[in-house]
Amino acid sequence: MACIRPLCLILAGFLGVASMSLPVGAEPAHAMAMYGEPALPQRFSALPYVNPDAPKGGMIRLAEPGGFDSLKPWVLKGNAAWGVGSHVVETLMYRTLDEPFTLYGLLAESMETSPDRRWVEFTLRPEARFSDGTPVTIEDVMWSYEVLGTQGHPRYHGAWAKVTKMEQTGERSIRFTFAEDDRELAMLMGLRPILKKAQWEGQDFSASGLEAPIGSGPYVVDQVDPGRMITFRRNPDYWGKDLPVNRGRNNLDVIRYDYFGDANAMFEAFKAGQVTVWRELSAHKWDGEYDFPLMTRGDAVKAEIPNGRPSGIMGLVMNTRNPLFADWRVRQAMIEAFNFRFINATLNGGKDRRITSYFANSGLAMQPGPAAGKVADLLEPFAADLPPGTLEGYTLPEGSDRVLDRTGLRRAIALLSEAGWTVQEGVLKNAEGRPFAFEILLNQSGTSMRTASETQQIADIYVQALRNLGMQVRITLLDAAQFVQRTNEFQFDMTWYERALSLSPGNEQLLYWGSDAADQPGSRNWMGMKSPAAEAVIAAMVNARSEADFTAAVRALDRILTAGRYVIPAGFSPVSRLAHAADLRYPAETTPLYGDWPGFMPELWWQEAEE
Known part of the structure; x- marks a missing residue:
């Protein structure tokens, strides 16, 4: 699922395998793991790697190379702006950064599967809402899966081809039945973006475009200057802000991405204070070229984020x-x-x-x-x-x-x-x-x-x-x-x-x-x-x-x-090197297993208020 958008591009690098730990009787569960048991019990209060008391507010400014001409990261055409898929739109389940592959309920309040995992069923939370206040429905879910599987980016096609039946089984529940033995499919079905059918129905979904998506996530698209800048503003009415998986996450009021011609321009923008976080890719520069005024006067600091993931x-x-x-x-x-x-x-x-x-x-x-x-x-x-x-x-x-x-x-x-x-x-x-x-x-x-x-x-x-x-x-x-x-x-x-x-x-x-x-x-x-x-x-x-x-x-x-x-x-490098504004913080004492990975920055960060 990949950065450094780590490794950006495509957060699809996340997917995995082994044996899921759900009750043999296929009882609804709050979480599922590919092997072993989910680390967190049903009534956990917050994820272990967040600061549950992080203050809300503030702004983070990030740099991206190149440009963008689309706000649709789910199709092959166009060069989509970074952040739309992660800040605006949600999935049925949330993937934790502290376990190899475990999902906890997000849009879905529970899931269940058969012992042979030839089907999986999700039940939507009744309170789930899009940013315009309309409810997230099973109809939205079914439309999203079908359009992504047929008109979306090729990364969605493989799993969809293995689904023999998608059916509504209750007012808020949906079941997927699979054509073949594949013990990972039950989890993959929990990780597809859920889009608002009424926004896109009747259009050529495979085309790129700059229409701001209406999602159910914590942020909405705020300002767009195509190819140059995009900002996301935290939705104060976000339906899921009190969920355990969200406590201590999505703290910043504004997330801004500025686009630059190359890395040199991006670094100069950080040195000038126009960008507030910089990922340094060179160990040599990290050790010898950070004596510029922003750092020496203490307005920015250096941090190294370890991880336990493969080199790739x-x-x-x-x-x-x-x-x-x-x-x-x-x-x-x-x-x-x-x-x-x-x-x-x-x-x-x-x-x-x-x-x-x-x-x-x-x-x-x-x-x-x-x-x-x-x-x-x-x-x-x-x-x-x-x-x-x-x-x-x-x-x-x-x-x-x-x-x-x-x-x-x-x-x-x-x-x-x-x-x-x-x-x-x-x-x-x-x-x-x-x-x-x-x-x-x-x-x-x-x-x-x-x-x-x-x-x-x-x-x-x-x-x-x-x-x-x-x-x-x-x-x-x-x-x-x-x-x-x-x-x-x-x-x-x-x-x-x-x-x-x-x-x-x-x-x-x-x-x-x-x-x-x-x-x-x-x-x-x-x-x-x-x-x-x-x-x-x-x-x-x-x-x-x-x-x-x-x-x-x-x-x-x-x-x-x-x-x-x-x-x-x-x-x-087994560590990520981040230089950042001194008033931006992250939970340094509880770094997750995946470290600086999609979902870590800016989602777990916050800004300290001025004294």
């Missing part, structure tokens, strides 16, 4: 739709030529950790050495088609302190030769005489985890190494809108890629790595992988009935992805 994947992704990168030996050669050790030392003083696998930094990560036990059992049926290292064990090259890792380049040359590429008169060519030439596509506004200057520097250093192999590489910078369009249509050879991953991966993994997603514009399968093994272990993941089976399936997937050599991994 970040780096340069190779598009295997291009025959150039279809061979795993070529992809390994590209990894060998990427000298992370030197790049990390040059850009970050060596402080970033290398991403060693997609689920690194967590108990879900693949283990060193050969696959064993349940992991091996899951992979063995596909052994003949898996790249070397999947079963045997795979590690990334160590790299060198020098700008050119000559040992790595020698290994790269050998692999390229095996794949049919040799240097001819200084140019790497194949047997037909075709040069090894490609484009690296970059977003000039930066990304959720890297500034544009950082990705450019990384690419520049990398290109120097590739030219030593005889490759012809060009770097193309695009504005945010063009970059989104190109990547949505998979029109690139190599580009910067980021995918945040949670502690409960599940159905969304098919949108990231599934065969259907490889041909679906707008999916996150930028590498174009089509792996029956990956789809099999994802199926095992979403139907696991024990935590041990779930962990084995994720570790098997981690091996398939990492040894697939689709992404050239960069580094990550």
Whole structure:
């Protein structure tokens, strides 16, 4: 569900698996967890990571790169303003940030499911209201699920395709029946945005637009300057302000997002006090470049937010739709030529950790050495088609302190030769005489985890190494809108890629790595992988009935992805670095498991009143 909008984009990275802890008799419950028991009892007073007594009022100003031309984050078309989906619209259930995957009632007061989880039923709270005062009805819920599943962004289509029946079972209750065994679907049905049918009915919902959505959430859209600024104002009549899941949340009266051309402009705005929170992505800058007046006079302070989530994947992704990168030996050669050790030392003083696998930094990560036990059992049926290292064990090259890792380049040359590429008169060519030439596509506004200057520097250093192999590489910078369009249509050879991953991966993994997603514009399968093994272990993941089976399936997937050599991994930080106005506070003593993640900032923050 991803930032740093952490990792923004799409908060879909949240979805997961294992066994739900509801009573066998399918009694209505206040919460559900994918495995184990929900941490909070039915009558809990507040979430454990909030300040339940946080004062209301004040304002926070945040910076975003690029621009926007839409207020509809639920469709593929357009570039939607950040915050609409999280501040204005709600879901039936709320996902806590302190458990791997547990949902508590929000619009729904309860849910129940069958022991085999082939259906799930939700009961709406009678007091639930949209911001215009009209009630949230089952009709709104049913319309929202159908329109999102048929006209919405592709990320909604997969789960909807598995619903065989949606029916109203009471004045305030709705039941979904599923076409297949998938133990995560009951939870996914609680996480779809609920929209007001009367606002959108009769329109082409798939079109982008700047009409302010009417939602049931704590904020309403206040002011919009397309492409430049959007503000959200707290609704004093918000129906759910006294719910336990909301106590201590949504404290600020105004949330404002200003859009800037690039990260440098955003940082300068923070230094000038025009932006009140800044996420610093560079450890080197964090340690050495925060002696400007705003900080030295105490008007702003620094904070580091730890987390216990997986590293996810970040780096340069190779598009295997291009025959150039279809061979795993070529992809390994590209990894060998990427000298992370030197790049990390040059850009970050060596402080970033290398991403060693997609689920690194967590108990879900693949283990060193050969696959064993349940992991091996899951992979063995596909052994003949898996790249070397999947079963045997795979590690990334160590790299060198020098700008050119000559040992790595020698290994790269050998692999390229095996794949049919040799240097001819200084140019790497194949047997037909075709040069090894490609484009690296970059977003000039930066990304959720890297500034544009950082990705450019990384690419520049990398290109120097590739030219030593005889490759012809060009770097193309695009504005945010063009970059989104190109990547949505998979029109690139190599580009910067980021995918945040949670502690409960599940159905969304098919949108990231599934065969259907490889041909679906707008999916996150930028590498174009089509792996029956990956789809099999994802199926095992979403139907696991024990935590041990779930962990084995994720570790098997981690091996398939990492040894697939689709992404050239960069580094990550186990903490988020936030510089913020001194009068802005967050519950520092009770940081949730996911840390600085969607739902943490600005939702948990407040502003202290002036003395």
